[in-house]
Amino acid sequence: xxxxxxxxxxxxxxxxxxxxxxxxxxALEHLTSDASVLRWSETEAEERSGYQAPTDEGAGERMIMNxxxxxxxxxxxxxxxxxxxxxVITRSKPVIGYLHTGMEKTGEDLTYVQGATNVTRMDxxxxxxxxxxxxxxxxxxxxxxVPERAQWIRMLMCEMNRLSSHMLxxxxxxxxxxxxxxxxxxxxxxEEILRFFExxxxxxxxxxxxxxxxxxxxLPPGWxxxxxxxLDPLPARLEEFDTLMTGQPIWRERLQGVxxxxxxxxxxxxxxxxxxxxxxxxxxxxxxxxxLRYDDVDFDVCVGTYGDCFDRYAIRLAExxxxxxxxxxxxxKMPAGDxxxxxxxxxxxxxxxxxxxxxxxxxHFKIFTEGFKVPAGETYAAVESPRGxxxxxxVSDGSGKPYRMHVRGPSFVNLxxxxxxxxxxxxxxxxxxxxSVDPIMGEVDR
Amino acid sequence: xxxxxxxxxxxxxxxxxxxIHGHPATDDGDVVVVxxxxxxxxxxxxxxxxxxxxxxxxxxxxxFLTHPTRPVIPESVTPERFEIVVLLINHSxxxxxxxRVQIGEDDLxxxxxxxxxxGTEAMEREVYDxxxxxFDGHPDMTRILLPDDxxxxxxxxxxxxxRIPVQFKNSIAQG
Amino acid sequence: xxxxxxxxEDGFAGLEHNFITGKLEDLVKWSRxxxxxxxxxxxxxxxxxxxxxxGAHYDLARYGMEVFRASxxxxxxxIVAGRLSQKMAxxxxxxxxxxxxxxxxxxxxxxxxxxxxxxxxxLVQGVDQVVPVDVYAPGCPPGPETLMHAILTLHAxxxxxxxxxxxxxxxxxxxxxxxxxxxGQTSGATPVLLEAR
Numbered sequence: 001x002x003x004x005x006x007x008x009x010x011x012x013x014x015x016x017x018x019x020x021x022x023x024x025x026x027a028l029e030h031l032t033s034d035a036s037v038l039r040w041s042e043t044e045a046e047e048r049s050g051y052q053a054p055t056d057e058g059a060g061e062r063m064i065m066n067x068x069x070x071x072x073x074x075x076x077x078x079x080x081x082x083x084x085x086x087x088v089i090t091r092s093k094p095v096i097g098y099l100h101t102g103m104e105k106t107g108e109d110l111t112y113v114q115g116a117t118n119v120t121r122m123d124x125x126x127x128x129x130x131x132x133x134x135x136x137x138x139x140x141x142x143x144x145x146v147p148e149r150a151q152w153i154r155m156l157m158c159e160m161n162r163l164s165s166h167m168l169x170x171x172x173x174x175x176x177x178x179x180x181x182x183x184x185x186x187x188x189x190x191e192e193i194l195r196f197f198e199x200x201x202x203x204x205x206x207x208x209x210x211x212x213x214x215x216x217x218x219l220p221p222g223w224x225x226x227x228x229x230x231l232d233p234l235p236a237r238l239e240e241f242d243t244l245m246t247g248q249p250i251w252r253e254r255l256q257g258v259x260x261x262x263x264x265x266x267x268x269x270x271x272x273x274x275x276x277x278x279x280x281x282x283x284x285x286x287x288x289x290x291x292l293r294y295d296d297v298d299f300d301v302c303v304g305t306y307g308d309c310f311d312r313y314a315i316r317l318a319e320x321x322x323x324x325x326x327x328x329x330x331x332x333k334m335p336a337g338d339x340x341x342x343x344x345x346x347x348x349x350x351x352x353x354x355x356x357x358x359x360x361x362x363x364h365f366k367i368f369t370e371g372f373k374v375p376a377g378e379t380y381a382a383v384e385s386p387r388g389x390x391x392x393x394x395v396s397d398g399s400g401k402p403y404r405m406h407v408r409g410p411s412f413v414n415l416x417x418x419x420x421x422x423x424x425x426x427x428x429x430x431x432x433x434x435x436s437v438d439p440i441m442g443e444v445d446r
Numbered sequence: 447x448x449x450x451x452x453x454x455x456x457x458x459x460x461x462x463x464x465x466i467h468g469h470p471a472t473d474d475g476d477v478v479v480v481x482x483x484x485x486x487x488x489x490x491x492x493x494x495x496x497x498x499x500x501x502x503x504x505x506x507x508x509x510f511l512t513h514p515t516r517p518v519i520p521e522s523v524t525p526e527r528f529e530i531v532v533l534l535i536n537h538s539x540x541x542x543x544x545x546r547v548q549i550g551e552d553d554l555x556x557x558x559x560x561x562x563x564x565g566t567e568a569m570e571r572e573v574y575d576x577x578x579x580x581f582d583g584h585p586d587m588t589r590i591l592l593p594d595d596x597x598x599x600x601x602x603x604x605x606x607x608x609r610i611p612v613q614f615k616n617s618i619a620q621g
Numbered sequence: 622x623x624x625x626x627x628x629x630e631d632g633f634a635g636l637e638h639n640f641i642t643g644k645l646e647d648l649v650k651w652s653r654x655x656x657x658x659x660x661x662x663x664x665x666x667x668x669x670x671x672x673x674x675x676g677a678h679y680d681l682a683r684y685g686m687e688v689f690r691a692s693x694x695x696x697x698x699x700i701v702a703g704r705l706s707q708k709m710a711x712x713x714x715x716x717x718x719x720x721x722x723x724x725x726x727x728x729x730x731x732x733x734x735x736x737x738x739x740x741x742x743x744l745v746q747g748v749d750q751v752v753p754v755d756v757y758a759p760g761c762p763p764g765p766e767t768l769m770h771a772i773l774t775l776h777a778x779x780x781x782x783x784x785x786x787x788x789x790x791x792x793x794x795x796x797x798x799x800x801x802x803x804x805g806q807t808s809g810a811t812p813v814l815l816e817a818r
Contacts, residue, residue, distance in 0.1 A: 020496075021495045021496050021498075021500055024495075024500060028561070028562070028564065031564040032560060032561055032564050032585075034585075039585050039586040041588055041594065069709065069712055070661070070662065070712060070716055071691070072661050072689070072691040076663070076664070076665070076668070077664055077709060096590060096591065097589075097590055097591040097592060097593070097706070097708050098664075098706060098708050098709040098712070099664060099665055099703075099704065099706055099709070100591040100592060100706045100707075100708065100743050101665075101704055101706060101739050101741075101743050101744055102600060102607075102608075102739065102741040102742055102743030102744070103739070104576075104601060105600055105601055105607055105741055105742070105743075106607070106738075106739055106741055108607075109607055109741075117738065118738070121665070121666060124665060124666035124669060125669065140476075168669070183676075184676060184677045187672065187673060187676030187677065187678075188676065188677050188678065190673070190676075191673065191676065191677075191678045194673075198805070199811075199813075200813070201813060202812065202813035204670070204673075204762075204764055204804075205666055205669065205670065205762055206666060206761065206762065216815050217813050217814065217815050220813070267500050267501045268501075268563060268564050268565060269564055269565040270501060270502055270503060270504075270563065270565025270566070270569075271565070272503075281537075283537055288537070288540055289540055351814075351815075376514075376515055376517065377517050377518070378517040378531075379476075380477070380533060380542070380544070382503075389503060391503065391504060391533075393504065393506060393531065393533070395508050395513075395517060397512075397513050397514055397515070398514065398515075403508075403512075403513055404508045404509070406504075406506040406508075406531075408503060408504040408506075408533070412568060412569075412572075413503075413504075413565055413568065413569070415568070416564070416565055416567060416568050441665070442665050442666065445591055445706070446591075591708075592707070592708065592743075593707060593708045596707075600742055600743070605742075606742075607740075607741045607742065608741045608742030608743075609740045609741060610736075610740060610746055612735075612740070
């Protein structure tokens, strides 16, 4: 059951627009020049604000303006240094680091069981994805296979998280462009999904639910009814959003043709996710490098044509429909079984058994104090988060804590597209562009 | 280290000796890892780009100061304290490839991949910020995550985590 | 004149109270409590829960607080929601200084209150190192119910004058009231037992 929406995104699998590397060279020329990116240090920008820069018509005045880090529309603590010619942005530079939490250093200090609590707070709008990538990397190093039911539970939770993250996008995108009621509608849908998460994991956000070995707890009785209760009103509500936004002339004027990027530029900049797909390049890890049980469910990859903000909005709206479709298939196909691997060295024993068995008590103690030992090696595991390819690279030294844990946050890499998207656009378009890139600063700064 | 389990330092699979564009490499069945010398990094990345590895997904660094062994490395490659790890992806073949470059403590520089993959700009700045490895030819080699006047490079193993003792504040609880 | 000097120094409290001025001061405190406008200072995950508190389900508009003012000149309550990094600390202080008196600060979440789970080089271990905090709301993140409990505690202490009394004796300059976490009360959530089987 899929929702058919009159969007500009065509849910098919077109062949890649690029056939060899030489097509990328044209993009490299202007991406590596100083045409769009303002590569000045902070002190330089302060000293030179209001300098006279030569323009085509002779000497013109450029102004350096600062947007953020405390700003209602910059999606968290993002600072944009803009070089303006009137109201038109000539060059810009995103300045980040205002949320740097040292999570990669903290990750070296926490055991693998605790690791999920740390990484989950990076992308706080879709925390389960980072937990999943971390757990997958740990399981690759351990060489263990997670049971069937755990895979399907993980897939269910991740797709529900994709729904809640895209709802957050809908809400903030709407509000940034002035459709303030969209903010309330988006949060209303999110509340329903968060209530489902609270029922299953105990928390509304930052769940620490997907752990190496499986998931933390089984789905409670009545979960399928709860999922249906959440999903059933959604198609009608998506129609409402369509009426409110997609067909509306003001929405189209503000988003179509704004923030255009090509597939070659995206590939050169390392961009993944809805931004890459909006250019026509159909790449989705769930279909192309499947993990969990994505090859057992049917879904379409949503692709755009023009690479503008409207395409990115339409892709995410269509992806909501696709996630609903996947979750309905999971409802039918969920197998019975263990929710986590029964390997005693990795998963703690059930609490009741600690009273009975000395061995269980010792395992419990060891796992929660020292952590289970992971064989030495290095590995990389990636998932398709709502923002792009989210990967975790772990180097292990054989102890209970990761030696090096690096998270490839998609927003960190995607933010590099901002100066190129914003070139020669108005400040009002900046808000639309930042919103369509949908960065989450937690995973940008880590 | 006494708390490392006995079987933890055994390698999972025996790597086959292999050469990719003339550089030693390993293949554990999952992913190919290539070990070029520092000066050859750009040439290798260019050749790989022609092969289909169009996108650089990630660039990060690892400090092996306190690591007891080293993740699988061919015998012809001399391990140094730092490694730069570059992750490339080939969309048509649906595979990823890792490049690991050894960086010695005496020469903390590495050629930049910016001219080939402009997306490495922010990644290289992050490595410079957190490890202190400078990239030759990078257009803006400044700190990105920490304040400009920060001293030290936090992700190095000889930089402490900076934990402070927990103090209980003089706040008045109210239910 | 003594009376004028008293008023200049202490406001209404400087007058020797008769029943009219006492009522006026109560009126001032009552209206201050009911017209707090929050400034947007959402930093990280707690900001999402703060926005959820402003949403339709956990409606902050019933307290007149759904208008999050972007400009600190128009706000009198700063809810520091999220972890404060070293780079952001001067920005926080600047925004706080730009707010006009009377102003209140709620530290939302454990990262803002004490550094939270990130006891490391990158975070300021508690925003009270930078600004005086009046109410600490614990949680990671505190749900909208806990945030509302913190806001209502703040309102109550503004209204009965407790906040000013606490501030006078506090070493940090803020009232430093800690509230309890009150999540899951309205959604009827049952606890999830881990490792039950």
